[in-house]
Amino acid sequence: MAMTVKKATPWMWVADECKNSFMEMKWKKVFRYIVFKIDENSKFVTVDKVGGPGASYNDLAASLPNDDCRYAVFDFDFVTVDNCRMSKIFFIAWSPEASRIRAKMLYATSKAGLRRVLDGIHYEVQATDPAEMGFDVIRDRAQ
Structure with missing residues (x-):
């Protein structure tokens, strides 16, 4: 079965x-949750x-x-105050400090293309360590 694709950027x-x-x-x-990755060889x-x-948010993290x-x-x-x-x-x-600079650049430049394909996202969080994407951050942004 052939894989069909959408162009995210001129190179991705x-x-x-x-x-x-x-x-x-x-x-x-x-x-x-879904985790996506970039295969640098195939782009x-x-x-x-x-x-x-x-699954829980902790499972994702x-x-x-x-x-x-x-x-x-x-x-x-979640449940609102109005129930x-x-x-x-x-x-x-997710771009942890320990990742390679090339990977950080590749993910940063390809993010908008993936976001265009995924229609219906409400909020975005950028994180370089687990504290920046903690459950309390998610909960506070949603409410």
């Missing part, structure tokens, strides 16, 4: 599995990991490497 492509997985997360609640953004509907960049989306469910169930999708640009 987003595999359709990224958009398809995102739509399943957004509409069918199949996933709680494709692909799905690296997914967390099922029972633990799945991110300490020494390499990634993108992630997280479906945050309404809400869901907000967060885009996380």
Whole structure:
């Protein structure tokens, strides 16, 4: 089966599995989070990991490497003060200090292209260490 892609930047492509997985997360609640990575050799953004509907934000944070960049989306469910169930999708640009400079530059320049493909993101968080993307940051941004 051939892989279809969308061009993210003049030098980067987003595999359709990224958009398809995102739509399943957004509409069918199949996933709680999706982690994306860039394959520097093929120049494709692909799905690296997914967390099922029972996965937590801590599971997402633990799945991110300490020494390499990634993108992630997280479906945050919460209840408002009016007792309404809400869901907000967060885009996380993970770029830890220990990652290579080349990777940091590649992820920074390709982020907008992936965001265009993933329609329906409510908030963005950029993090270089776990404290910058802590659960309290997500909760405070959503409410």
